[in-house]
Amino acid sequence: MPRDSLEAATSTTPTEFKPKDGLTARLLTIGAGFILLTEALFFLPTMASLRDEWIVSRLNTAEIVALAGTAPDSDGLMGGRTSELVRAAEIQSVTIIQNDVRLLIMGTPPQGTIIDIDPEAQTIGRSLSGVLEAYAAPEGRYLRIVGRPQTNAAIKLEVIVAEAPLKDSLMRSTWQVLFASLALSLTIGALIYAALADGFVRPMRRLTRAISRFSTAPTDASRALVPSGRSDEIGQAEVAFSSMQDTVRQAFLQKDRLAQLGLAVSKISHDLRHSLGAAQLVSERLASVDDPVVRATAPRLERALQRAVNLAQSTLAFGKAQERPPETELLYLSDALDDAAEEALAGLTVPWQHDVPNDLEIEIDGEHLHRILTNLIRNAAQAIAQSGKPGTIHAHAAVEGDRIDLHVVDTGPGLPKRVQDNLFMPFAGSGLTGGTGLGLAIARELARLNGGDIVLASTGPSGTDFIVQVSAEKADPEASAA
Numbered sequence: 001m002p003r004d005s006l007e008a009a010t011s012t013t014p015t016e017f018k019p020k021d022g023l024t025a026r027l028l029t030i031g032a033g034f035i036l037l038t039e040a041l042f043f044l045p046t047m048a049s050l051r052d053e054w055i056v057s058r059l060n061t062a063e064i065v066a067l068a069g070t071a072p073d074s075d076g077l078m079g080g081r082t083s084e085l086v087r088a089a090e091i092q093s094v095t096i097i098q099n100d101v102r103l104l105i106m107g108t109p110p111q112g113t114i115i116d117i118d119p120e121a122q123t124i125g126r127s128l129s130g131v132l133e134a135y136a137a138p139e140g141r142y143l144r145i146v147g148r149p150q151t152n153a154a155i156k157l158e159v160i161v162a163e164a165p166l167k168d169s170l171m172r173s174t175w176q177v178l179f180a181s182l183a184l185s186l187t188i189g190a191l192i193y194a195a196l197a198d199g200f201v202r203p204m205r206r207l208t209r210a211i212s213r214f215s216t217a218p219t220d221a222s223r224a225l226v227p228s229g230r231s232d233e234i235g236q237a238e239v240a241f242s243s244m245q246d247t248v249r250q251a252f253l254q255k256d257r258l259a260q261l262g263l264a265v266s267k268i269s270h271d272l273r274h275s276l277g278a279a280q281l282v283s284e285r286l287a288s289v290d291d292p293v294v295r296a297t298a299p300r301l302e303r304a305l306q307r308a309v310n311l312a313q314s315t316l317a318f319g320k321a322q323e324r325p326p327e328t329e330l331l332y333l334s335d336a337l338d339d340a341a342e343e344a345l346a347g348l349t350v351p352w353q354h355d356v357p358n359d360l361e362i363e364i365d366g367e368h369l370h371r372i373l374t375n376l377i378r379n380a381a382q383a384i385a386q387s388g389k390p391g392t393i394h395a396h397a398a399v400e401g402d403r404i405d406l407h408v409v410d411t412g413p414g415l416p417k418r419v420q421d422n423l424f425m426p427f428a429g430s431g432l433t434g435g436t437g438l439g440l441a442i443a444r445e446l447a448r449l450n451g452g453d454i455v456l457a458s459t460g461p462s463g464t465d466f467i468v469q470v471s472a473e474k475a476d477p478e479a480s481a482a
Contacts, residue, residue, distance in 0.1 A: 032189035039181040043174075048127035050173055051134060054166055055119055055145055061086070062094045062159035063149040069094070069105035090165050092142065095158040102158075109160055112140050119147045134170055137163045263426065267438055271371060326365035326450045333360045333406065337395055340373035350381040354395035362404060362470050368446040369470075372454070373408070375439040376466055380410035383464075387413040391463070403452070404470045411463040415456075423456060 065086060086106070093107030117130075141163045149157050227239050334356045341352050362369075377393060384391035391411040398405045415423070426441045444454045447468060457465040 028189045028193045031192045032185040035185040035188055036181055039177070039184075043177060044128050044131060045124075046177065047131045047170055047173065048124070050170065051131050051166065052119070052122060052127055054169060055117060055143075058089055058091065058159055058161050059119060059145050059147045059157060060150075061089045061091065062145075062157045063151065065091065065094045066096055066105050066149065066157055067151070070096075090162045092160040092162065093158075097146075097156040097158055098154065107160075110142055110162075112142055113138075114142045114144045114160065115163070116144045116146065119145065131170065134163065134167050137167050139164070267426075267442060271442065326368055328363050328450075329366050330361055330363050331366055331369075332358065333362050333397060333404075334358050336366070336369050337373060340370050341377050341393075343370075344374045344377035345381055348381045348385055350384050351392040352377070352381075352394075353392070356395060356397045356406070360397060360404075362472075364450050364452075364470060365446075368450055372443045372446050372468060375443040376408045376454075376468070379439050380408065380412060380464070383412040384410060389413070399472060402472050404472045406468040406470065407457070407465055408468065409463060409465045414461050414464055415459040420456070420459065424454070 091107065092110045094105040096103040096105060115133075122130075143161050143163050143166070145159045145161065146156055149155065334354065337354050337356060341354075345352060380393045384393070393408070393410045395406065395408050398407070424440050424444045426438055440454070447454045447470075451471050452469045455467050455469065457467050459465070
């Protein structure tokens, strides 16, 4: 790096931290506020639950009174603990209702405003509104609770109680909840403050100084950052990082270019291995001048070498393997399969066949299709060979609406789960020993470049099925030219 750039990067001194600009005070307020808000959201439902429990407890007490009042020795029972329950619950009267017949067990219905409550008909809305009504209840109001006892569902009990004890109970619970909420919010807020002061603010200050030093000897990639203008510790880190981002940008751009070049070389090596394999096969036959197949194999040698030349030229053009635009032509799919299989299976003894009709035509870039099919067939053959078990490769085509689905099916060992997750990612989708993980990535790139795709239809112990999707419609020459 230029010395003046490094000096400029290290000359920036972070601004001093001001307590009033700190994050701790803000987060203390926000944390306590959210805790109080959460408590507020649960406050009314909690009070509604307490109200419902209070009502049910009065109905249960009335059931005890009814049982005591209808017992043979009712006077003795009413004079014992039952009377204490009645006084504690402030029950005014208890009545048994059966078949529209009312039987007053104890007390006398009071004079004044009486609100009817049916515990069985309580809903969340009614419970919440009941809590609000209880808070605003005037003095001297009563509640008439009508419900069925647990011991005898054939009757109903009517119990009239004063509403004042319910209001007092809710008010006590309200203050308890309020004090508990305040204590909880202050405690958690204080813990947040202490944790942030020691575990966040100070590390951020150290990080700011580390980022300033990082500009003198960068070892890792970072993203360019525009300071937000904030005045807290994070803002200081942004300013320090911004001071050195221009210095490291060129270095990382060069690093990225080298990475692209490495990927390009890997892709070239992968496809050249297939193309040159065919060239080697032909060159062996050319060793014998009297071989009658020389004239037939020489054109294949020329095409294979031309593919290698095209790949090298596209790489040297910009330092990366950028595929050329497709040049479509009308060709027979069966011929393309035969040509690709001959190259892909060179040196491998794996049975191959296809039942694609000889008259099935597609319009696609012939060189691209050859590379797609070569990669698929070669991968399948290598997987079968490495498994050590016999297997076959078979291809067939099906017309599906506006596209042709070409199935390349093998009876190999299938793809491992770890490979399926990154199947079409460069360097990550190979299940072969010594494989680069580029074959399927290249094949899908070429297929999509021609308006199609490659998908994994199925895989397992019985084999794998890849589908090459090709458009069944012929391309519009005018659209292609545009």
